[in-house]
Amino acid sequence: MSPSFFSGASEVEEETQLEKQPTKKPNTKTKPEKRKSVTEKTVKAKKTKKNEQKECIIPQKKETEDENSTKPKRKRKKKTITDVLSSSEPKPGCPADLQSLVTQYFSDKRSVIEQEELKLLDSCFLSSNDLTHTLSSYLKQVCPKWSKIQKQHTEKSSVVLLIVCSSALRAIELIKQLTAFKGEAKALKLFAKHIKIEEQVKLLQKGVTHIGVGTPGRISALIEKEGLGLQALRYVVLDWNWRDQKLRRMVDVPEVKLDFMKLLESGILNGCKEDKIKIGLF
Known part of the structure; x- marks a missing residue:
């Protein structure tokens, strides 16, 4: 047989083999599958990251909320008298200060008409200390005729001058400061510390006392027990x-303020209104 016959037969065999072999699909489909798998992985990774972040953030919020709930809330501290005065210069008291104190205290305890009756005229007050005086120099200014007044005073269980202070220690200090003013006048301690009220009543009854220095609580108690009279008080x-x-x-x-108001009610305010007693702010 001729060689052309064999070559033609081999070509036919090759064609049949090619027809039998499955045609390979193009790679166009594999690439999207890879992209799809990549995108799905990235989305899942993002979701897991978000979940992890949420899981981390949520307990922190709870902890802070729990901490806030357990911690007591800090209240703003009110400014005390010490705070205010430590940053400001002291101002001398005046009759208006006493008058406003009395009005404020009795605002819910007295009727409007009764409150009007508590108001004192300017003539009821002595000149106030301008913070330059000692006790002796102040008393010399407001009581210029003291030597004559003390000689005329002969009543027992009463005093001409009453000095009211906050404590026993302060009363003792003020009595020491009286030396230059009182002269021969007798001064008596009128406070509760280490002194029984019965002893003070006996001392007042025993002799003439010109000056009483003490706390509002004890002075009020002495007036109540009639151990101290206001008939000679000026x-x-x-x-x-x-x-x-x-x-x-x-x-x-x-507590001192309460006793002080009680003292004013015990007859001092009425004595001022009747022009028998004058009040000085030292």
């Missing part, structure tokens, strides 16, 4: 401007 000097270690005045201490 001057009431309030230790108004003095301040303790906490920069509190006599009327800034609640």
Whole structure:
């Protein structure tokens, strides 16, 4: 047979083999599958990251909320008298200060008409201390005729001059400061510390006392028991401007303020209105 016959047969065989072999699909489909799998992985990774972040953030919020709930809320501290006065210069008291204190205290205890009756005229007051005076120099200014007044005073169980202060220690200090003023006048301690009220009543009854220096609580108690009379009383000097270690005045201490108001009610305000007693703010 001729060689052309074999070559033709081999070509036919090759064609049949090619027809039998499966045609390979183009790679166009594999590429999108890879992209799809990549995108799905990235989305899943993002979701897991978000979930992890949420899981991390949520317990932190809870912890802070729990901490806030357990921690007591800090209240704003109110400014005390000490805070205010430590940053400001002291101002001398005046009759208007006493008048406003009385009005404020009795605002819910007296009727409007009764409150009007508590108001004192300017003539009821002595000149106030301008913070330049000692006790002796102040008393010399407001009681220029003291030597004559003390000689005329002969009544027992009463005093001519009453000095009201916040504590026993302050009373002792003020009595020491009286030396240059009192002369031969007799001064008596009128406070509760280490002194029984019965002893003070006996001392007042025993002889003539010109000056009484004490706390509003004990002075009020003596007036109640009729151990101390107001018939000879002409001057009431309030230790108004003095301040303790906490920069509190006599009327800034609640219990002393209460006793002080009681003292004013015991006959001093009425004596002022009748022009028998004059009040001075030292």
